Amino acid sequence: MPNNHFKKGELYSFITGKASTAIARRLQKKFNTAGLNLTIEQWSVLYHLWKEDGKSQQELCNSTFRDKPSITRLVDNLEKLKLVKRVSSAEDRRINKIYLTPEANTLQERTMHLAEETLNEALQSVPPAQIEVCKAVLQIVYDNLT
Amino acid sequence: MPNNHFKKGELYSFITGKASTAIARRLQKKFNTAGLNLTIEQWSVLYHLWKEDGKSQQELCNSTFRDKPSITRLVDNLEKLKLVKRVSSAEDRRINKIYLTPEANTLQERTMHLAEETLNEALQSVPPAQIEVCKAVLQIVYDNLT
DNA sequence: GGCATATAGTTAGATAAACAACTATATAAA
DNA sequence: TTTATATAGTTGTTTATCTAACTATATGCC
Numbered sequence: 432m433p434n435n436h437f438k439k440g441e442l443y444s445f446i447t448g449k450a451s452t453a454i455a456r457r458l459q460k461k462f463n464t465a466g467l468n469l470t471i472e473q474w475s476v477l478y479h480l481w482k483e484d485g486k487s488q489q490e491l492c493n494s495t496f497r498d499k500p501s502i503t504r505l506v507d508n509l510e511k512l513k514l515v516k517r518v519s520s521a522e523d524r525r526i527n528k529i530y531l532t533p534e535a536n537t538l539q540e541r542t543m544h545l546a547e548e549t550l551n552e553a554l555q556s557v558p559p560a561q562i563e564v565c566k567a568v569l570q571i572v573y574d575n576l577t
Numbered sequence: 578m579p580n581n582h583f584k585k586g587e588l589y590s591f592i593t594g595k596a597s598t599a600i601a602r603r604l605q606k607k608f609n610t611a612g613l614n615l616t617i618e619q620w621s622v623l624y625h626l627w628k629e630d631g632k633s634q635q636e637l638c639n640s641t642f643r644d645k646p647s648i649t650r651l652v653d654n655l656e657k658l659k660l661v662k663r664v665s666s667a668e669d670r671r672i673n674k675i676y677l678t679p680e681a682n683t684l685q686e687r688t689m690h691l692a693e694e695t696l697n698e699a700l701q702s703v704p705p706a707q708i709e710v711c712k713a714v715l716q717i718v719y720d721n722l723t
Numbered sequence: 724g725g726c727a728t729a730t731a732g733t734t735a736g737a738t739a740a741a742c743a744a745c746t747a748t749a750t751a752a753a
Numbered sequence: 754t755t756t757a758t759a760t761a762g763t764t765g766t767t768t769a770t771c772t773a774a775c776t777a778t779a780t781g782c783c
Binding site: 443444445446447448449450451452453454455456457458471475478479495496546547549550552553554555556557561562564565566567568569570571572573575576577 | 588589590591592593594595596597598599600601602603604617621624625641642692695696698699700701702703707708710711712713714715716717718719721722723
């Protein structure tokens with residue numbers, strides 16, 4: 432069965448992801464207002480380190496769906512902000528393990544709260560069942576393309 | 578009724594829009610493979626001009642959800658590629674109207690075909706009814722945040 | 724041991740996005 | 754008519770993405 436369910440006018444916003452862009456912009460504004468000098472992309476790296484500290488850059492590539500140069504530069508900037516520290520692995524000297532600093536840990540609670548707040552604003556008046564459908568569809572889309 | 582339906586692990590991918598990123602990357606690869614020297618962002622501007630030629634930069638801002646500096650630079654690059662032309666409006670000299678060149682028009686059919694192909698690949702095995710739900714949810718998200 | 728190959732990370736160059744500050748033109752109010 | 758204000762677009766700065774080319778280390782095979 433064909434899946435030609437996108438008329439031309441709808442195709443655009445699906446491809447360009449205007450919903451996720453809007454969510455990211457709103458969250459960035461909240462960070463700025465709260466005086467947090469942190470980009471969403473930097474936060475997304477911290478997010479995965481809060482789940483498991485000491486990940487390698489390659490593991491961060493996989494978790495965040497970014498390529499290696501992108502992670503190199505995000506880690507560069509996070510190091511400048513003194514939020515993470517590169518530690519060369521003793522077993523395999525090709526590997527950098529990335530560790531959170533105490534400063535980074537003070538950001539976890541505040542930023543996660545703002546992220547949850549943003550999602551609740553975004554999903555206002557959307558029935559829970561539809562949210563589940565949407566999450567499932569977006570996961571299939573991702574799996575279909577990777 | 579609260580909308581706290583995102584556990585922490587799911588929150589991330591919704592915010593960062595990994596599905597739309599994957600779609601954009603796939604489409605970009607198709608452009609590159611087809612020898613089209615065109616970014617997805619540039620294509621998104623052409624897309625709106627194909628719907629209505631001669632839009633002002635401000636109108637392109639609204640259509641593409643970008644700010645003015647972004648459109649200024651996208652139009653700069655599209656002009657370098659000789660795909661559009663800025664024409665100062667006679668009635669209001671603050672306004673630039675953006676017109677497609679014949680070269681741009683030769684790209685329409687090919688690129689739209691690749692975009693539809695990409696979406697069909699992305700939505701493989703997703704029931705049409707769920708696609709509709711997903712589109713509706715993403716629209717509400719966008720409206721809630723803008 | 725020595726060589727091919729794979730993997731981890733970096734660097735360089737181009738394009739793009741967000742924000743702030745700016746120029747130029749148009750409109751409205753005094 | 755002059756002055757204030759709003760609108761359209763540009764420029765500069767920082768951060769991020771992608772591709773390609775690169776360095777360094779590890780692994781596997783002869």
